[in-house]
Amino acid sequence: MAVTLQDIRLVYPGAGGGEVTVLDLPHLVVGDAERLCVVGPSGSGKTSLLHIIAGIVRPTAGKVLHGDVDIAALAESDRDRFRARHIGYVFQTLNLLPALTSTENVALALTLAGESKRTATRRAVALLERMGLGHRLDARPDTLSTGEQQRVAVARAVVKEPALVLADEPTAALDDGAAASALEVLREAVDLAGSALVIVTHDARARGIATRTLALEAA
Amino acid sequence: MTALGLILRNLRLRRLSSVLTSVGVALGVMLVCAILLLRADLERHYLGPQEGYSLVVGAPGSALQLVLNTIYHVDQSPGLIPVSVWRELDAHPSTRLAVPYAVGDAFRGFRVVATTEAFFDPRFPHPAAKTTAGKFAAGGPFAVNPAELGAALDAVAAGRTAESENPGHAVVGHDVARTLGIRVGDRIEPTHGVGSEQAHEHEQLWEVVGVLRATGTPIDRVVLISLDSFYRIPDHAGGAVVPGSGEPGLSAVVLTPKAGMHKTVLLTTLNKRPDIQVASADREIRRLLGIVGRVDRLFLWVAVLVVLIAIMSVLVSVYATMRGRRREIATLRAIGAPRSLVFRVVAGEALLLVVAGALAGVVLGHGLVAVSSGAVEQAAGFSPDALGFLWEEAAVLLTVTLAGAAAGAIPALEAYRTDVARALNPGGTT
Numbered sequence: 001m002a003v004t005l006q007d008i009r010l011v012y013p014g015a016g017g018g019e020v021t022v023l024d025l026p027h028l029v030v031g032d033a034e035r036l037c038v039v040g041p042s043g044s045g046k047t048s049l050l051h052i053i054a055g056i057v058r059p060t061a062g063k064v065l066h067g068d069v070d071i072a073a074l075a076e077s078d079r080d081r082f083r084a085r086h087i088g089y090v091f092q093t094l095n096l097l098p099a100l101t102s103t104e105n106v107a108l109a110l111t112l113a114g115e116s117k118r119t120a121t122r123r124a125v126a127l128l129e130r131m132g133l134g135h136r137l138d139a140r141p142d143t144l145s146t147g148e149q150q151r152v153a154v155a156r157a158v159v160k161e162p163a164l165v166l167a168d169e170p171t172a173a174l175d176d177g178a179a180a181s182a183l184e185v186l187r188e189a190v191d192l193a194g195s196a197l198v199i200v201t202h203d204a205r206a207r208g209i210a211t212r213t214l215a216l217e218a219a
Numbered sequence: 220m221t222a223l224g225l226i227l228r229n230l231r232l233r234r235l236s237s238v239l240t241s242v243g244v245a246l247g248v249m250l251v252c253a254i255l256l257l258r259a260d261l262e263r264h265y266l267g268p269q270e271g272y273s274l275v276v277g278a279p280g281s282a283l284q285l286v287l288n289t290i291y292h293v294d295q296s297p298g299l300i301p302v303s304v305w306r307e308l309d310a311h312p313s314t315r316l317a318v319p320y321a322v323g324d325a326f327r328g329f330r331v332v333a334t335t336e337a338f339f340d341p342r343f344p345h346p347a348a349k350t351t352a353g354k355f356a357a358g359g360p361f362a363v364n365p366a367e368l369g370a371a372l373d374a375v376a377a378g379r380t381a382e383s384e385n386p387g388h389a390v391v392g393h394d395v396a397r398t399l400g401i402r403v404g405d406r407i408e409p410t411h412g413v414g415s416e417q418a419h420e421h422e423q424l425w426e427v428v429g430v431l432r433a434t435g436t437p438i439d440r441v442v443l444i445s446l447d448s449f450y451r452i453p454d455h456a457g458g459a460v461v462p463g464s465g466e467p468g469l470s471a472v473v474l475t476p477k478a479g480m481h482k483t484v485l486l487t488t489l490n491k492r493p494d495i496q497v498a499s500a501d502r503e504i505r506r507l508l509g510i511v512g513r514v515d516r517l518f519l520w521v522a523v524l525v526v527l528i529a530i531m532s533v534l535v536s537v538y539a540t541m542r543g544r545r546r547e548i549a550t551l552r553a554i555g556a557p558r559s560l561v562f563r564v565v566a567g568e569a570l571l572l573v574v575a576g577a578l579a580g581v582v583l584g585h586g587l588v589a590v591s592s593g594a595v596e597q598a599a600g601f602s603p604d605a606l607g608f609l610w611e612e613a614a615v616l617l618t619v620t621l622a623g624a625a626a627g628a629i630p631a632l633e634a635y636r637t638d639v640a641r642a643l644n645p646g647g648t649t
């Protein structure tokens with residue numbers, strides 16, 4: 001299910017009453033199982049782009065086609081549901097839910113996608129074990145190392161085998177060593193799930209796992 | 220994972236603050252329930268037994284005191300009235316039943332009332348029964364021998380103590396029999412003076428001839444003895460006479476008028492006399508409850524205020540954690556949770572804290588009543604029932620639940636409105 005962006009514009013009201021164009025993308029396609037790396041200076045609209053693809057933010061103009069569904073044209077609750085089923089998200093900061101264990105954090109993504117609790121737990125455990133976290137299944141995020149936390153976050157994004165995984169600077173919170181292995185984990189996980197990947201990063205190594213790079217310019 | 224799963228895990232994460240906010244609600248609800256329970260029991264205790272009693276005739280003084288002493292066996296008797304008043308009332312054409320009371324003795328913590336077989340008349344309200352036999356759990360009534368009574372009264376009037384070969388007869392209330400393990404045929408030896416264990420002992424024994432049925436009224440806690448035997452208690456030679464006249468005295472006469480105008484006739488004629496007073500049991504008790512009611516309404520309002528403050532504190536605490544959880548909420552939304560789930564999670568958290576606190580409060584309220592029942596019995600003469608459940612408590616639970624839902628809705632609405640993009644990308648607006 002390829003993602004096609006057509007004539008995307010994102011405009012925010014500026015400070016002095018004018019407008020600030022954050023994004024202006026005439027055309028972008030992310031093919032099945034493609035891995036796109038998005039780079040650009042701070043403020044160039046990288047996060048905004050991911051939000052638009054995920055349906056968290058509606059563009060001011062343009063179409064965001066997932067297959068032939070224009071997510072920008074859907075009502076909010078439909079966008080939520082679409083996201084729950086078809087899009088995995090890895091955040092810049094470590095955004096695991098602090099009250100839940102590793103397994104619960106991962107399983108939550110599946111139950112939100114409509115999976116039964118039992119199946120969700122079984123699949124979450126299987127994936128975490130496969131990712132080398134079998135010994136931290138019942139640990140809560142505050143007892144995990146940052147590297148482990150990011151691996152759980154990756155597991156949460158890919159566990160439902162979504163068509164698309166979005167990653168917003170997934171290595172920003174990690175030290176060098178952890179960052180390198182996190183990228184590798186992400187690549188493997190995305191491969192395994194058969195998902196396309198859009199990764200926003202400043203990390204030069206990320207280009208190594210990408211099949212293509214898109215450079216955004218400062219607004 | 221359902222909303223409930225998320226709620227429970229969030230509460231578990233902040234265990235201590237969750238418990239503390241809940242405890243606030245629990246304490247408030249505990250107070251409300253305890254006050255409601257005590258109030259209900261107070262009313263049951265004081266309004267129940269006076270049904271059927273009509274007029275109480277006694278020495279001049281406080282009408283309320285007379286009623287409390289005669290019917291509830293608390294407080295002191297206001298004084299003595301001549302035995303002749305009883306004879307006169309007994310013969311009065313408006314009287315249906317006149318029951319004499321001579322009080323002031325106690326038997327191992329239970330008050331002793333000297334009376335006649337009129338007490339066991341089916342027309343006397345407690346224990347309610349169609350026949351005299353129906354009033355008894357075991358044994359039967361005693362009857363006063365008029366000759367013996369006359370002799371005893373003459374002796375008291377002359378400053379002596381009459382002798383008799385017959386032992387006095389006693390009938391004990393249900394609680395007395397149960398607490399002291401008394402059965403028909405036992406002999407008991409009352410001591411003089413209410414509540415005092417060390418007072419002189421009368422050198423007399425009373426034979427227990429009957430045990431009354433349980434009534435749930437103060438009569439359960441009374442020892443009845445025959446009036447003639449009362450005047451044969453040696454200590455009473457000087458103490459059982461009306462000061463001044465030297466005539467043998469009674470504490471009170473409980474009077475049931477005939478139907479119709481007769482109550483008014485008795486009230487008006489008797490109220491003219493300076494040596495006695497007539498009190499209407501019903502009126503006195505309602506007046507007392509009116510005064511008590513004003514006080515306990517005040518307590519109740521204070522307790523309600525405590526509950527309100529506690530619910531406010533739940534709101535504040537959930538609101539505070541919610542603000543700190545913006546990103547968490549945005550994360551939930553970003554991985555596909557709908558707004559409604561976020562609302563339910565936050566509102567449910569407040570609701571659960573309040574409801575758990577309220578339920579614990581009801582249990583604690585009953586516990587408080589159970590624990591304090593001894594003290595209440597000492598102070599107010601009745602032992603509250605900690606196990607009964609009042610419909611008011613259900614109303615309290617419902618109201619508190621609704622208030623909890625309302626309190627939860629405020630932070631939940633804030634969570635519902637969270638701007639996901641902004642919360643996920645806090646630097647994005649600069």
Ligand SMILES: Nc1ncnc2c1ncn2[C@@H]1O[C@H](COP(=O)(O)OP(=O)(O)OP(=O)(O)O)[C@@H](O)[C@H]1O
Pocket residue numbers: 012013022040041042043044045046047048049219640641644646647648649
């Ligand atoms: N909700 C918003 N309202 C107004 N302006 C916004 C909003 N969100 C983002 N912007 C603006 O859009 C521009 C792009 O922001 P965005 O966060 O997408 O950049 P970025 O490339 O992800 O930057 P960084 O590398 O720092 O993460 C910024 O100039 C930002 O100020």
Ligand SMILES: [Mg+2]
Pocket residue numbers: 046047048644
């Ligand atoms: Mg960004």
